[in-house]
Amino acid sequence: MAKTLKRTAAFVALGKALTAGARGGPGVGTRLAAVPRMIRATSRGEYDGGMRLALMTAATIYVVSPLDFVPEAFLALFGLVDDVVAVTWLAGAVLAETERFLAWEARGKAVIPGTVLP
Incomplete structure (x- = not known):
């Protein structure tokens, strides 16, 4: 159930990110x-973002690696479907994480360095 929710969240983030430029949010170029x-x-x-970056790296390696060609050789349709799902998840995850990072970065710039006095 939790995996389904995370997958759904990645797909929703992908949809939002692709339309963000029209709504005034950060565009795809800014995120990348x-x-x-x-x-x-x-x-x-x-x-x-360590664990999330590790998962995104693993998904990239899976899609690009020669081991991924095995399903395509024997199960053509399944092999292509798993690639589409992996790439869609990866795009959504990258866009969601970059949105989170940009918000974190903006909060950091809003902080004025100094010392808090009692």
């Missing part, structure tokens, strides 16, 4: 430009 910054912030321990 945020990916290197998100990876850098995660590797430095500043942003908590």
Whole structure:
């Protein structure tokens, strides 16, 4: 059940992201430009996207890897369907995570560095 909800959330995020430019939200280009910054912030321990980035990396490797050609060779339709589902999930996950990252980044820029006095 939880996997279905996460999958549904990724598909909803994909739909929202593709129409975000028309609604005034960050466009796809802005989100994709945020990916290197998100990876850098995660590797430095500043942003908590480690597990999500690992899952996105695993999905990318699955789609690109030669092992993925095995289902296509024996079960042509199933092999293509699993690729479509994986790529759609990956696109939705990247767009949802970049939206989350951009919001995190905006909150960080709104903080004024200094010392809190009692």
